[in-house]
Amino acid sequence: MSDDSYVFEGPADEPPPPARDNNPPQTVSELSFALKRTLEDRFGHVRLRGEISKVNRHASGHIYLTLKDDKAAIDGVVWKGSARGLGVQPETGLEVIVTGKITSYPARSSYQIVIETMEAAGAGALLAQLERLKAKLAGEGLFETGRKRPIPTFPAVVGVITSPTGAVIRDILHRIAERWPCRVIVWPVVVQGEAACGQVSNAIRGFDGLKPGGLIPRPDVLIVARGGGSVEDLWCFNDEGLARVVAAATLPIISAVGHETDTTLIDFVSDRRAPTPTGAAEIATPVLADLAYAVADLDRRLARAGGRILEDRRTRLRAAARGLPARPEDLLALPQQRLDHAGSRLASGLTRNLAVHERGLITVAGRLTPALLDRAMERRRDRLDSVSARLGSGLAANVKAHEHRLMRALSRLSPEPLHRRLDQRAARLESVGARLDALPRRLERDQARLAALSRALAGLNPKTPKPGFARVESEDGAMIAAAAALHDGQAVRLVFADGSRGARIDGDEPPPSVRPKPAPVSRPKAPPPGQGDLF
Numbered sequence: 001m002s003d004d005s006y007v008f009e010g011p012a013d014e015p016p017p018p019a020r021d022n023n024p025p026q027t028v029s030e031l032s033f034a035l036k037r038t039l040e041d042r043f044g045h046v047r048l049r050g051e052i053s054k055v056n057r058h059a060s061g062h063i064y065l066t067l068k069d070d071k072a073a074i075d076g077v078v079w080k081g082s083a084r085g086l087g088v089q090p091e092t093g094l095e096v097i098v099t100g101k102i103t104s105y106p107a108r109s110s111y112q113i114v115i116e117t118m119e120a121a122g123a124g125a126l127l128a129q130l131e132r133l134k135a136k137l138a139g140e141g142l143f144e145t146g147r148k149r150p151i152p153t154f155p156a157v158v159g160v161i162t163s164p165t166g167a168v169i170r171d172i173l174h175r176i177a178e179r180w181p182c183r184v185i186v187w188p189v190v191v192q193g194e195a196a197c198g199q200v201s202n203a204i205r206g207f208d209g210l211k212p213g214g215l216i217p218r219p220d221v222l223i224v225a226r227g228g229g230s231v232e233d234l235w236c237f238n239d240e241g242l243a244r245v246v247a248a249a250t251l252p253i254i255s256a257v258g259h260e261t262d263t264t265l266i267d268f269v270s271d272r273r274a275p276t277p278t279g280a281a282e283i284a285t286p287v288l289a290d291l292a293y294a295v296a297d298l299d300r301r302l303a304r305a306g307g308r309i310l311e312d313r314r315t316r317l318r319a320a321a322r323g324l325p326a327r328p329e330d331l332l333a334l335p336q337q338r339l340d341h342a343g344s345r346l347a348s349g350l351t352r353n354l355a356v357h358e359r360g361l362i363t364v365a366g367r368l369t370p371a372l373l374d375r376a377m378e379r380r381r382d383r384l385d386s387v388s389a390r391l392g393s394g395l396a397a398n399v400k401a402h403e404h405r406l407m408r409a410l411s412r413l414s415p416e417p418l419h420r421r422l423d424q425r426a427a428r429l430e431s432v433g434a435r436l437d438a439l440p441r442r443l444e445r446d447q448a449r450l451a452a453l454s455r456a457l458a459g460l461n462p463k464t465p466k467p468g469f470a471r472v473e474s475e476d477g478a479m480i481a482a483a484a485a486l487h488d489g490q491a492v493r494l495v496f497a498d499g500s501r502g503a504r505i506d507g508d509e510p511p512p513s514v515r516p517k518p519a520p521v522s523r524p525k526a527p528p529p530g531q532g533d534l535f
Contacts, residue, residue, distance in 0.1 A: 051093065065090050096120055159186075160187070161223065172281045224246075255270035
């Protein structure tokens with residue numbers, strides 16, 4: 001044995017120690033979570049550009065999507081808390097730039113990006129998304145002219161939604177003050193960035209929710225204003241939620257976002273679009289000086305027209321006055337004289353009229369003597385006798401005519417057809433009598449058959465117990481006709497022909513294997529032949 005060898009001495013029955021492994025095995029979970037930590041440490045914050053596909057909005061509020069380009073794809077998730085603050089809402093086919101962190105999903109061993117912010121990749125993508133939104137809202141009828149509200153001509157209160165520090169609010173206030181001094185209520189908001197959309201929507205809802213006669217007066221018209229800018233700067237006014245809030249408002253709204261060449265989504269759903277914020281102030285208010293001049297001109301025209309009418313009436317009155325007498329007594333003198341003459345002739349005229357009527361009455365009374373009345377009664381009696389005689393002769397002639405017609409009809413009826421008809425009627429009467437004689441026997445047979453059927457029906461009635469049988473009823477009196485309707489421990493009633501008894505169901509019928517066999521019945525042995533029977 002060489003010097004460098006050695007001999008292990010120990011108990012002969014002890015096993016050698018296990019060999020040490022430099023690469024111990026890991027579980028799948030350990031490897032997945034190790035990769036998750038590595039990805040999150042290495043790619044804690046990334047920005048990706050790609051096209052959105054497979055957008056899935058879960059009921060929990062989370063959004064699951066896929067970002068892809070021409071060579072690769074990656075899954076993405078937007079948690080519920082971040083979904084409401086996105087710059088643009090994810091849609092299939094939209095090219096965006098997202099910011100987030102890379103992580104993995106250990107359950108499927110796949111990596112994904114947790115998206116925190118999202119913005120459109122460029123003006124082309126923004127305009128394409130805007131066109132899709134416009135087509136969608138136009139299909140719902142939000143751009144229809146018939147649903148737009150008129151702008152009030154003389155507003156008492158004007159509400160303005162804009163930034164309180166920009167030049168826009170100063171231009172609007174200055175223009176309203178020089179045109180139509182009225183009360184202006186400003187709701188300060190930010191007009192650019194992610195928070196602008198929510199603040200403008202809240203301002204519209206706040207103005208719309210004010211009650212007339214409250215501490216804060218309700219505006220007659222609203223102005224949503226912002227200065228010019230790029231497409232990205234004005235993009236918050238292209239939000240679908242803001243457009244729907246503008247369309248649902250009950251107050252008339254004037255949109256004044258950007259310059260004359262700038263167009264946003266709320267321009268189409270608002271009641272009026274102004275090219276500039278200053279133009280919005282001019283649309284919302286009239287010019288007080290023009291109104292004052294118009295009122296003054298109308299007042300001058302009214303004064304001139306009134307003067308002309310008065311002068312015309314004065315001229316006509318003078319012309320009529322020239323045709324009248326100098327004194328009013330001269331105008332009434334002749335009618336008074338005519339009235340006096342008529343009054344003097346009235347008494348004599350009444351006296352003459354009374355005398356004429358009295359003479360007429362006497363003349364009529366002289367003609368009404370008893371002899372005259374008798375002669376009149378005699379004439380009436382003669383006329384009545386004449387009418388009675390004519391009536392009697394007419395009735396006699398009518399009776400003779402009908403008697404003659406009846407005799408002619410009877411002469412046409414020979415005795416032989418009458419005898420034949422009478423024979424036929426007698427034969428039919430005898431046939432009917434024979435059938436009526438057979439009717440009692442048929443009724444007796446039907447009654448006997450009915451009694452037999454009644455007895456059979458009584459025998460088949462399940463509610464009538466028969467000797468040797470019983471009817472099973474539940475506690476409420478319902479009849480139980482099948483064993484499947486019974487359960488263990490159920491209380492039942494057994495109804496016999498002579499009474500009823502209560503019972504309770506113990507359990508199922510024992511199987512045939514354990515069913516006790518009936519005891520054999522001993523039969524008496526037959527007596528030997530020749531033996532007599534005691535009975």
